[in-house]
Amino acid sequence: MTTSASGYQAAYVTKRAYSIFSRPRHPSPARNTLTTASSLCSHQGGSCLCSTKRDLNDVLRIAENAARKAGEIMRDTSGKIDVLKQKSSARDIVTASDIACQETINDIIRKEYPTDRFLGEESVGIGTGASVDALQQALDSCDSGDSLLWIVDPIDGTTNFQAGLPVFCASIGVVAPDKEVVVAAVYNPILDEMVTAIRGNGCFVNGRKIDTSESKPINIQDSIINVGFPVSKVETLMASSRATKALSLKVKGLRMFACASQVMSWVAQRKLNAYISWDLNSWDICAGLLLVNEAGGFVSDFNGTEATVETREMLISCQGANDNMTDVDGNEKMPMHMEVLKILEEAECLESY
Numbered sequence: 001m002t003t004s005a006s007g008y009q010a011a012y013v014t015k016r017a018y019s020i021f022s023r024p025r026h027p028s029p030a031r032n033t034l035t036t037a038s039s040l041c042s043h044q045g046g047s048c049l050c051s052t053k054r055d056l057n058d059v060l061r062i063a064e065n066a067a068r069k070a071g072e073i074m075r076d077t078s079g080k081i082d083v084l085k086q087k088s089s090a091r092d093i094v095t096a097s098d099i100a101c102q103e104t105i106n107d108i109i110r111k112e113y114p115t116d117r118f119l120g121e122e123s124v125g126i127g128t129g130a131s132v133d134a135l136q137q138a139l140d141s142c143d144s145g146d147s148l149l150w151i152v153d154p155i156d157g158t159t160n161f162q163a164g165l166p167v168f169c170a171s172i173g174v175v176a177p178d179k180e181v182v183v184a185a186v187y188n189p190i191l192d193e194m195v196t197a198i199r200g201n202g203c204f205v206n207g208r209k210i211d212t213s214e215s216k217p218i219n220i221q222d223s224i225i226n227v228g229f230p231v232s233k234v235e236t237l238m239a240s241s242r243a244t245k246a247l248s249l250k251v252k253g254l255r256m257f258a259c260a261s262q263v264m265s266w267v268a269q270r271k272l273n274a275y276i277s278w279d280l281n282s283w284d285i286c287a288g289l290l291l292v293n294e295a296g297g298f299v300s301d302f303n304g305t306e307a308t309v310e311t312r313e314m315l316i317s318c319q320g321a322n323d324n325m326t327d328v329d330g331n332e333k334m335p336m337h338m339e340v341l342k343i344l345e346e347a348e349c350l351e352s353y
Contacts, residue, residue, distance in 0.1 A: 183199070
């Protein structure tokens with residue numbers, strides 16, 4: 001005997017996770033066989049979901065070029081450069097390469113699109129308040145016309161980069177006037193892995209589309225989940241520690257790669273099955289939001305509501321929120337995304353800080 005999704009709402013669903021079943025969704029990305037990146041955006045023909053008249057193939061081309069140029073700087077200097085300054089703490093650092101990469105990316109964008117807006121991590125003050133204010137001002141500045149907002153983390157994973165650990169990347173997300181992310185590029189120069197998306201056209205790895213047609217729902221006991229390491233506050237670090245303890249015996253494996261954009265691109269590729277983190281900035285997640293959504297995954301806040309570029313605490317999953325599971329007896333189980341939220345709420349990990 002199977003149990004319906006509505007039955008699970010009554011029996012198991014937390015108040016935070018309840019809205020997953022009823023929330024509106026964007027149309028699902030195409031789930032066809034592999035295609036090349038050159039066929040990405042058909043918005044000029046009227047079938048794309050984008051709210052801009054801009055040729056998004058050209059926008060993506062510029063984003064990829066900027067990310068690769070920044071990648072050259074990273075590849076040449078990783079593990080060979082000193083800390084230039086600390087930001088909020090000794091765990092939050094800046095190197096000369098962070099600044100050089102941001103300038104390189106900005107210059108390439110400005111040359112092609114001089115009237116677009118640019119929000120880069122290294123131009124924003126310290127702390128959550130400064131990050132929130134900078135994002136709001138940037139969004140307000142391009143809420144009309146056809147200007148786009150480029151949200152950039154020139155080196156996501158600076159601590160890894162400075163130590164010579166190969167878990168860092170350039171992350172570029174492009175936001176339309178309706179505040180939707182329409183183009184994304186995340187580039188790891190050590191792996192030479194470029195993960196890209198245009199809204200409504202799927203997610204690509206080095207030019208080849210991720211084929212989600214054969215993807216199957218993941219049981220939580222078979223999942224590999226990345227837990228964020230939020231350095232900004234003691235409270236978020238304690239929440240991360242509680243999440244690690246709560247999940248450790250329920251999953252196949254836990255990881256703690258401290259590089260949000262890279263982790264989100266790996267969730268999109270199903271190398272990781274989920275990612276939980278706190279107090280994320282827009283440049284950490286802007287590109288990754290689109291990559292995961294275009295690969296058929298789901299990103300929510302801690303209430304189960306679909307995340308936006310303004311969301312700071314989130315759960316990212318490689319499968320849709322309504323992808324129900326069945327056990328060996330054919331009984332319906334709650335989706336992995338929802339089950340993770342339930343575990344984390346019971347462990348008191350989901351407070352906003």
